[in-house]
Structures are given as C-alpha cells and as structure tokens.
Amino acid sequence: MSKAAVHALRAASVGVRMHQRWILEGVDVAIPQAAWTAIVGPNGAGKSTLLRALAGLQPLARGHVELLGQPLVQWGRRAKARQLAWLGQGEAVPTDLSSYDVAMLGRLPHQGWLATPSTADHAAVAQALHATHAWAWRERPLAQLSGGERQRVLLARALATQAPVLLMDEPLANLDPPHQSDWMATVRQRTAQGATAVSVLHELGIALQADRLIVMQAGRVLHQGATADAATRAALEAVFDHRIRVRWMEGGWMALLR
Numbered sequence: 001m002s003k004a005a006v007h008a009l010r011a012a013s014v015g016v017r018m019h020q021r022w023i024l025e026g027v028d029v030a031i032p033q034a035a036w037t038a039i040v041g042p043n044g045a046g047k048s049t050l051l052r053a054l055a056g057l058q059p060l061a062r063g064h065v066e067l068l069g070q071p072l073v074q075w076g077r078r079a080k081a082r083q084l085a086w087l088g089q090g091e092a093v094p095t096d097l098s099s100y101d102v103a104m105l106g107r108l109p110h111q112g113w114l115a116t117p118s119t120a121d122h123a124a125v126a127q128a129l130h131a132t133h134a135w136a137w138r139e140r141p142l143a144q145l146s147g148g149e150r151q152r153v154l155l156a157r158a159l160a161t162q163a164p165v166l167l168m169d170e171p172l173a174n175l176d177p178p179h180q181s182d183w184m185a186t187v188r189q190r191t192a193q194g195a196t197a198v199s200v201l202h203e204l205g206i207a208l209q210a211d212r213l214i215v216m217q218a219g220r221v222l223h224q225g226a227t228a229d230a231a232t233r234a235a236l237e238a239v240f241d242h243r244i245r246v247r248w249m250e251g252g253w254m255a256l257l258r
C-alpha cells in the first residue's frame with residue numbers, strides 16, 4: 001500500500017460498553033493523514049469516548065483501531081507516544097511544575113531513562129511555548145495560571161511531542177477568541193507540514209474550518225466527510241435538530257443559532 005493510502009487512524013466496528021450500556025456501537029472511521037478532522041455532535045454523543053478509543057486509552061468491547069496502518073495494540077508504548085500526542089480534557093497535571101517543565105513532559109517519549117533533555121528537546125519546547133503564546137510565563141507554576149493560560153501550556157506539551165498525529169479533546173476550552181484563532185493557525189501549519197490533527201470541538205464555527213468532520217449521534221457516526229461537501233454540512237444541521245443553520249459568510253462556513 002502506498003504511504004498516501006495509509007490512514008493516520010482507522011477504527012473498524014468499534015464498540016465500547018460501560019455499566020451495561022453501549023457508549024459506542026459499530027463505529028467505523030477513517031482519518032486521512034496530513035489533514036485536520038473535527039469530531040462534532042451533541043452532548044453525550046460519544047465524541048470523547050471515540051477520541052479516547054482512537055488514542056488507545058479506552059478499552060474496546062468490539063472492533064479494533066489502527067495507527068498509521070498498524071493495529072494500535074501492536075505499537076510499543078514509547079513508539080506509540082512518539083507518533084501520537086494527546087491533549088485530554090481536565091487532565092491531572094502536577095500544578096507545582098513550571099510551565100516549561102510541563103511542556104517538557106511532551107518530550108519524554110524521546111528521552112532515555114534519566115537522560116537530561118537534549119538541545120532538540122529544549123528547541124521543541126521553546127517552539128511549542130511560543131506557538132501557544134505561553135513563553136512569557138514559562139517559569140511560573142501551573143497552579144498560578146488562569147484556565148486559559150493553563151490550557152495553552154497543556155497544548156504546548158502536546159505540540160512539543162512533535163508527533164505526526166495529534167489528538168485533542170476540546171482544545172479550545174477556556175481560550176479567548178484570539179487564542180482560538182492562533183490554535184487554528186497552528187493546526188493548519190502542522191497539517192500543511194504533514195501532521196494529522198483530530199479535535200473534538202463544540203465551537204462549530206471553528207469545526208467548520210476543518211478539512212473533515214465526523215458527525216456523531218447517540219454513540220454512532222452519523223456521517224463523515226469533507227466539510228466542503230454539502231452532505232457533511234447537512235448532517236451537522238440534522239444532528240443538532242436543525243437548531244443551527246450552516247451558511248457561507250465572509251468567505252467561510254458559519255454555524256448560526258436558530
């Protein structure tokens with residue numbers, strides 16, 4: 001198979017059960033490389049669970065997931081951590097660590113046991129903290145930052161990994177509009193360089209800027225496809241009971257509340 005045909009991630013017949021309930025059922029998704037895919041849908045649709053399943057963080061009752069053409073379960077822990085960076089929701093992070101050291105945690109998969117960070121590690125951390133505009137407070141502990149500032153440091157940690165696949169669950173939580181825009185620019189820049197980004201988003205105006213959407217409803221994938229396709233935008237309106245309208249305005253697709 002050519003490299004271009006290998007998906008960054010693929011889920012086949014994935015089912016997740018929790019407390020005697022199917023949370024995901026019969027989920028098939030194919031996520032192409034070098035593109036930004038947004039996972040959208042109402043509360044409780046299973047978006048975070050799908051993202052966790054794609055990251056190998058969610059035990060599956062059925063089906064399997066492949067990362068870059070190889071079953072996820074066959075990847076070694078460190079090898080997987082170098083390929084796949086994760087930004088979760090409300091993650092427990094030691095808040096006494098400085099922002100710089102938190103971002104450096106993203107370099108762990110590249111470092112040997114007890115090795116001091118290399119020049120490449122420091123360069124990756126500096127680049128990531130600049131990209132999220134968090135460099136100015138690199139010496140401050142996470143505990144002393146606001147919610148949005150903390151989120152930008154956690155995003156820097158994920159970016160510092162420099163993994164080809166980046167999974168982000170509600171990455172815009174607490175970010176003000178300029179920093180949402182910066183996040184989008186960073187994602188576009190990374191995907192232009194060949195990386196793959198997958199993000200769970202509630203901000204539909206931003207999700208509509210993604211290359212592709214996975215539209216979820218009640219534990220199933222209702223639709224997946226290019227944002228440019230009318231069928232994808234119709235699925236988005238349908239999954240929210242037509243309480244939103246997607247319209248072309250000022251050179252882009254916008255979601256308007258009804």
Ligand SMILES: Nc1ncnc2c1ncn2[C@@H]1O[C@H](COP(=O)(O)OP(=O)(O)OP(=O)(O)O)[C@@H](O)[C@H]1O
Nearest residue numbers: 018019023041042043044045046047048049050200
């Ligand atoms: N630990 C758990 N035990 C039982 N049910 C769970 C658990 N975690 C999530 N669920 C249920 O699984 C379903 C999907 O949850 P998930 O967090 O994936 O949805 P989501 O689409 O990300 O929602 P939201 O938009 O509200 O963040 C929900 O009905 C939720 O109540």
